[in-house]
Amino acid sequence: MIERSHLKIIQALADNGTLTAAANALFLTQPALSHQIRYLEKKLEVSLWQRDGRQLRLTQAGELLLQVARQVLPALEQTEKTLKAYGEGRMGVLRLGVECHPCYEWLKGILAEYLIAMPDMDVDIVNKFQFSGLEGLLNHHVDLLVTPDIVTTQGVVYEPLFDYELVLLVAASHSLARHKFITAEQLSDEKLLTFPVPHDRLDVFTQFLLPAGINPKTKAISSLDIMVQMVGLDRGVTVLPGWLAKEYCQKLPVKVVHLGRKGLAKTLFAAIRESDADIYYMQAFVKLGKQNKRRA
Numbered sequence: 001m002i003e004r005s006h007l008k009i010i011q012a013l014a015d016n017g018t019l020t021a022a023a024n025a026l027f028l029t030q031p032a033l034s035h036q037i038r039y040l041e042k043k044l045e046v047s048l049w050q051r052d053g054r055q056l057r058l059t060q061a062g063e064l065l066l067q068v069a070r071q072v073l074p075a076l077e078q079t080e081k082t083l084k085a086y087g088e089g090r091m092g093v094l095r096l097g098v099e100c101h102p103c104y105e106w107l108k109g110i111l112a113e114y115l116i117a118m119p120d121m122d123v124d125i126v127n128k129f130q131f132s133g134l135e136g137l138l139n140h141h142v143d144l145l146v147t148p149d150i151v152t153t154q155g156v157v158y159e160p161l162f163d164y165e166l167v168l169l170v171a172a173s174h175s176l177a178r179h180k181f182i183t184a185e186q187l188s189d190e191k192l193l194t195f196p197v198p199h200d201r202l203d204v205f206t207q208f209l210l211p212a213g214i215n216p217k218t219k220a221i222s223s224l225d226i227m228v229q230m231v232g233l234d235r236g237v238t239v240l241p242g243w244l245a246k247e248y249c250q251k252l253p254v255k256v257v258h259l260g261r262k263g264l265a266k267t268l269f270a271a272i273r274e275s276d277a278d279i280y281y282m283q284a285f286v287k288l289g290k291q292n293k294r295r296a
Contacts, residue, residue, distance in 0.1 A: 004076065006040050007069035009033070010048065013056055014066050022056075094281055095124045097142035099133040099149075101195045101224055102241045103268065107146055110292045114285060121281055137271055144282060145271040148203070157277050158269040159286045162293035165242040166203055166264040171234035172253040181258035184212035191236040193227050196220040203266060204239040208259050228252060241266070 012022040023033040041048055048062035058066060098104045104127050111123060126142050134151055136142045150158050168187075170176045176186065187209065199205040199218075209215065219236060221227040231238050232252040240248075245256050258264075270286050277283075 002044075002065070002068075004073070005036075007065070007073055009036060009040065010058075010062060010065050011069040011073060013037075013049065014058060017055055019056060092120075092281065093122045093124055094144065094285065095126060095142045096285075097133045097136050097145040097147075098125060098127040099145065099147050100197075102244050103146045103148065105224065105244055106241075106268065106292075110288055113292070114288055117288065118281055118284055134271065137273060140273075143272070143276060144285060146268065147271055148266050148268055149201075150269060155274050156271055157274050158271050159289075161268045161270055161286070161289040163265065163267050166239055166259060166266055167242045167245050168237055168257040168259055169228065169231050169240055169245045169248065169254050170237045170257060171232055172255050174234055174237070174255075176237070176257055177255040179257055181261055181263070183260065184209050184214045187216050187237070188214050190216050192216045192218045193221055193230055193236040193238040194218050195224075195227075196222050202239075203264065204259065208264055228254065 008026065009022070012025045013019075016022040016025050019033060020030055023030045026033065028036075037049065044061075046061045047059050048065060049056045050059055051057075096107065098107055104125075107125065115121065115123065126136065133142070133145045133147055134153060134156070137145045137156065138153070146161075168176070168182065176182055176190075179186075192204070194202060194204075197220075199210075205215075221230065227238055228240075228248045229252070230236055232254050239259070242256065245254075248254055249256060268289075270289060272282055272286075
């Protein structure tokens with residue numbers, strides 16, 4: 001069987017011309033290299049070199065083996081580098097799961113920076129689950145889940161990315177726009193525009209409205225831009241992360257109102273399988289996420 005060391009020998013001889021120079025290039029003694037040459041010729045049962053004075057000249061069989069060496073050795077070297085990059089977590093595909101619509105908006109803002117920082121990585125985004133995002137993580141459908149909710153689960157770690165505040169977004173002409181903050185009761189007669197998500201998964205219901213016994217009329221809209229445009233036309237109100245709401249305040253006639261005197265605080269997390277937490281490209285994403293904080 002032809003081995004990698006054999007290909008290195010014939011390439012070194014072709015590149016260096018003499019036995020002494022080839023031995024130096026291979027970090028071998030000249031007797032050791034001569035022994036390996038004789039062993040290789042005996043093993044292949046063909047002469048690979050002929051002496052031409054002090055020079056070594058390849059035979060036709062040697063030329064064929066040299067062509068193979070020129071093709072195979074660079075391919076092996078590149079493959080080893082690639083495998084090492086996989087092993088070190090610098091190359092591969094990061095499958096990101098996103099459960100909430102605002103999370104997706106935040107993710108879009110950092111993807112380019114991540115891909116520039118990790119040129120050998122690719123990214124797939126899953127934001128429409130036929131299951132919960134946590135199930136997708138546990139079942140290896142995604143590698144990292146961007147979520148505002150912690151569900152304590154064995155084998156899953158949650159890395160906090162940044163804190164933010166959920167706020168009410170209303171039309172600038174709306175009567176609530178003059179308030180710095182509102183109570184849950186003040187939303188009882190409003191039409192609340194929400195994403196198509198069950199109310200028990202919306203923080204405005206679980207942490208603000210339902211504890212006060214308030215259950216306003218709602219309308220589900222899947223498009224964030226359309227939802228905010230509806231708010232600007234005073235066709236309803238909606239709740240968004242403060243950083244995202246303020247971006248729309250610069251584009252549309254809408255205003256931000258706090259939910260309650262103390263506000264409604266949240267944290268965005270990166271959920272990762274515990275076994276994958278030390279992978280380099282995971283750590284790189286979490287570090288970048290923490291650097292790209294968004295505050296209300």
